[in-house]
Amino acid sequence: MTTGSRSQPGRGTVSRRGVLRAGGGLVAATALPTGLAACSGGGSGGTVRVVGVADEQQPITEMIAAYRRSHPGTAFSTSFAPTDQVQTVVRTQLAGGNAPDVHVLYPGSGSAMSMVELAKAGLLAHLDDQAWTRTIPKGFDAAYRWKGRTYLYSAGSSVIGAIYNKKVFADAGVKPPTTWSGLLDVCGTLKARGVVPIALGAQTPWVTQLISYALVPNAVYAKDPSFDDDMAAGRATFAGSGWADALGKYQDLQKRGYFNDHPDGTTYEQQTSMVATGKAAMAVQVSAVLAAFRQAAKSPDDLGMFPFPGGDDPANLWIPAGVVVGLGVSARARNAAKGRQFIEFLGRQENINAWATAVSAVPFTRDSTTRLDPALSDFLPIIDADRAVPFMDQRWPNAEVQPAHFAAVQDLLAGKTDVNGALEQMDTAYGKSS
Amino acid sequence: MKAPRTAGPRLGRRDPAVPPWMFVVPALVVYAAVVLYPSVAGVVYAFTDWSGIGSFSFVGLANFHTLLHDDRALASITNTLLLTVAVVVAQNGLGLLLALGVNAEIRSRNLLRVVFFAPAVVSPVMVAFLWKYVYNPDNGSGLNGVLGAVGLGGLRQDWLGNPSLTLWSVAAMVVWQYAGYSMVVFLAGLQGVPPELHEAARIDGAGTWQRFRYVTWPLLAPALTVNLMLSTIGGLKLFDQVYAATNGGPGTSSETLSTVLYKEAFVYGKFGYSTAVALVLALFVAAVSLLQLRYLRAREVAA
Numbered sequence: 001m002t003t004g005s006r007s008q009p010g011r012g013t014v015s016r017r018g019v020l021r022a023g024g025g026l027v028a029a030t031a032l033p034t035g036l037a038a039c040s041g042g043g044s045g046g047t048v049r050v051v052g053v054a055d056e057q058q059p060i061t062e063m064i065a066a067y068r069r070s071h072p073g074t075a076f077s078t079s080f081a082p083t084d085q086v087q088t089v090v091r092t093q094l095a096g097g098n099a100p101d102v103h104v105l106y107p108g109s110g111s112a113m114s115m116v117e118l119a120k121a122g123l124l125a126h127l128d129d130q131a132w133t134r135t136i137p138k139g140f141d142a143a144y145r146w147k148g149r150t151y152l153y154s155a156g157s158s159v160i161g162a163i164y165n166k167k168v169f170a171d172a173g174v175k176p177p178t179t180w181s182g183l184l185d186v187c188g189t190l191k192a193r194g195v196v197p198i199a200l201g202a203q204t205p206w207v208t209q210l211i212s213y214a215l216v217p218n219a220v221y222a223k224d225p226s227f228d229d230d231m232a233a234g235r236a237t238f239a240g241s242g243w244a245d246a247l248g249k250y251q252d253l254q255k256r257g258y259f260n261d262h263p264d265g266t267t268y269e270q271q272t273s274m275v276a277t278g279k280a281a282m283a284v285q286v287s288a289v290l291a292a293f294r295q296a297a298k299s300p301d302d303l304g305m306f307p308f309p310g311g312d313d314p315a316n317l318w319i320p321a322g323v324v325v326g327l328g329v330s331a332r333a334r335n336a337a338k339g340r341q342f343i344e345f346l347g348r349q350e351n352i353n354a355w356a357t358a359v360s361a362v363p364f365t366r367d368s369t370t371r372l373d374p375a376l377s378d379f380l381p382i383i384d385a386d387r388a389v390p391f392m393d394q395r396w397p398n399a400e401v402q403p404a405h406f407a408a409v410q411d412l413l414a415g416k417t418d419v420n421g422a423l424e425q426m427d428t429a430y431g432k433s434s
Numbered sequence: 435m436k437a438p439r440t441a442g443p444r445l446g447r448r449d450p451a452v453p454p455w456m457f458v459v460p461a462l463v464v465y466a467a468v469v470l471y472p473s474v475a476g477v478v479y480a481f482t483d484w485s486g487i488g489s490f491s492f493v494g495l496a497n498f499h500t501l502l503h504d505d506r507a508l509a510s511i512t513n514t515l516l517l518t519v520a521v522v523v524a525q526n527g528l529g530l531l532l533a534l535g536v537n538a539e540i541r542s543r544n545l546l547r548v549v550f551f552a553p554a555v556v557s558p559v560m561v562a563f564l565w566k567y568v569y570n571p572d573n574g575s576g577l578n579g580v581l582g583a584v585g586l587g588g589l590r591q592d593w594l595g596n597p598s599l600t601l602w603s604v605a606a607m608v609v610w611q612y613a614g615y616s617m618v619v620f621l622a623g624l625q626g627v628p629p630e631l632h633e634a635a636r637i638d639g640a641g642t643w644q645r646f647r648y649v650t651w652p653l654l655a656p657a658l659t660v661n662l663m664l665s666t667i668g669g670l671k672l673f674d675q676v677y678a679a680t681n682g683g684p685g686t687s688s689e690t691l692s693t694v695l696y697k698e699a700f701v702y703g704k705f706g707y708s709t710a711v712a713l714v715l716a717l718f719v720a721a722v723s724l725l726q727l728r729y730l731r732a733r734e735v736a737a
Contacts, residue, residue, distance in 0.1 A: 112701060203680070407683065
């Protein structure tokens with residue numbers, strides 16, 4: 001099945017503004033940015049405009065406060081909103097030539113606001129002249145760089161694992177498992193005690209992907225580290241790979257009754273509450289939401305996190321560690337110099353540490369001053385042993401594979417499809433034009 | 435004594451120097467600039483491969499060809515039509531019943547009118563979030579909790595998580611929100627029915643049902659036209675409640691044409707294709723509305 005549209009060879013490309021002018025739309029072409037500026041919170045007169053997603057609000061607010069202590073003359077205007085809303089607004093502003101100076105940017109490719117997508121369109125300023133870019137590990141190139149140039153600032157990686165309620169585990173007499181069979185035993189014990197072993201809020205689309213992502217590193221990348229390159233070259237498919245094993249295990253957890261009833265009707269907020277209140281023992285989640293889980297619990301110490309074991313060899317466990325959402329500088333920023341200065345400030349080790357701490361991430365570069373969230377201590381040896389792989393979507397070629405994955409998992413949980421059908425949906429989306 | 439004639443213009447006399455339509459021009463200019471022009475200019479993108487950012491190429495009818503072979507978009511058309519039929523029938527049926535109820539001589543009728551109309555003024559997104567709590571799949575919460583409490587535990591469902599039910603759960607949410615709106619339109623129609631007609635029918639021996647069938651119902655035709663038109667257009671364009679409550683899921687079971695075009699533009703970055711879908715939707719809504727209007731107007735005349 002084909003979809004979308006392709007450029008036709010031999011035809012020249014046209015700029016949006018050119019079309020508006022050709023159509024007598026000069027008024028619209030000049031009025032559009034003004035109209036958009038009206039809903040973006042302004043930012044003229046030397047004010048640096050920053051637009052971020054809600055997940056970034058705490059670190060950005062803290063960093064701006066710290067920056068203004070040493071740069072009292074720099075004014076900032078900030079706005080934050082959920083991912084889909086920011087994506088809609090910022091893309092519209094980018095199209096109208098009125099983008100904020102510094103804006104949310106997703107690592108790698110695979111989303112409409114990803115670094116590769118915007119860099120390809122010439123909408124990002126590269127940051128190669130900043131010292132911190134030289135400390136980015138080579139393995140993170142695909143997330144931070146496009147064609148050898150750095151466009152993304154991100155403090156580091158968040159991991160996916162099981163956030164668990166320590167008290168529930170202790171009451172059931174179980175410990176965090178280190179193997180897949182151990183996990184099944186623990187879940188069986190918890191279920192027998194009337195506790196939901198794994199809370200799953202699959203009505204919230206992004207939650208659907210987390211268990212797949214937790215299992216795929218062992219099922220796919222441990223055996224075939226070049227799987228992404230094979231996919232890109234057309235030598236591999238989801239349906240014919242370890243993805244089938246991972247989704248099979250996902251389905252097995254459901255068949256054994258180790259999820260809450262009606263996962264497709266349960267939201268992320270309900271999932272959080274279930275673990276925080278002890279109604280459920282654990283939830284497979286990204287470390288960035290640890291703060292939200294802790295907030296919902298009676299005491300933050302009630303919760304811990306362990307690597308979700310996708311295989312049966314604890315010494316060879318692979319995990320997903322994805323570069324967290326960050327910031328980019330618009331190529332057409334009105335205050336490009338001030339925006340870049342702010343990013344350079346964020347690149348100092350103490351600020352990388354502070355941002356990473358705020359979102360429970362592992363900084364991309366560490367020194368003796370780095371203090372990690374204690375909940376992440378079991379993950380660090382695995383990351384340092386190079387057995388962590390980026391979140392799978394960061395290497396996907398277009399923005400359709402991830403939503404196809406969400407839908408496929410929801411269909412799988414609803415019994416509307418099987419593992420093969422789910423993976424075929426993803427293969428179809430992968431084959432579409434970017 | 436006759437009053438002296440004044441030299442000023444007399445009432446009822448038109449001054450050809452200032453034609454009446456001139457008064458509409460300022461509003462028309464603003465409307466054209468902010469609605470008509472962008473709408474027409476936007477059509478251009480339906481024939482391009484624009485991603486929403488950067489440059490683009492013209493691709494002729496490729497987007498429309500893609501739409502004809504896009505299983506997800508085609509399935510969403512079925513969902514949209516099912517939702518529209520469900521909403522139009524239930525919203526207007528319930529609206530009519532409510533209007534008949536609050537048109538009766540009861541002391542609390544003004545309060546009831548306000549209560550029934552109130553949901554119509556709440557943001558659709560807020561309504562969706564509210565109903566997500568109502569539809570909580572947990573047996574002890576929301577609607578399932580109420581069903582359990584009144585001995586109807588067997589009817590408890592995963593309202594938004596069961597692909598076979600989701601569409602109807604969303605339809606119920608929309609009906610709850612807008613039935614009061616239909617009620618107000620029907621109420622205006624009911625209050626336009628001359629009481630003498632009812633009295634004459636009563637003298638002729640007509641019962642309650644006959645008076646409704648042969649007196650009230652024919653005279654409600656204009657109100658019915660308005661309600662059917664508005665609810666049909668609203669149903670075909672339904673977006674907010676679906677996006678906020680289910681995001682088109684589980685899977686793609688509750689996708690409507692509006693959620694598909696939104697995702698194509700802002701999630702997948704295929705603005706050109708999305709504009710083509712939007713254009714098809716606009717033409718579809720216009721065609722259905724015109725057919726409906728012609729039929730209903732003819733029915734009004736016949737009534």
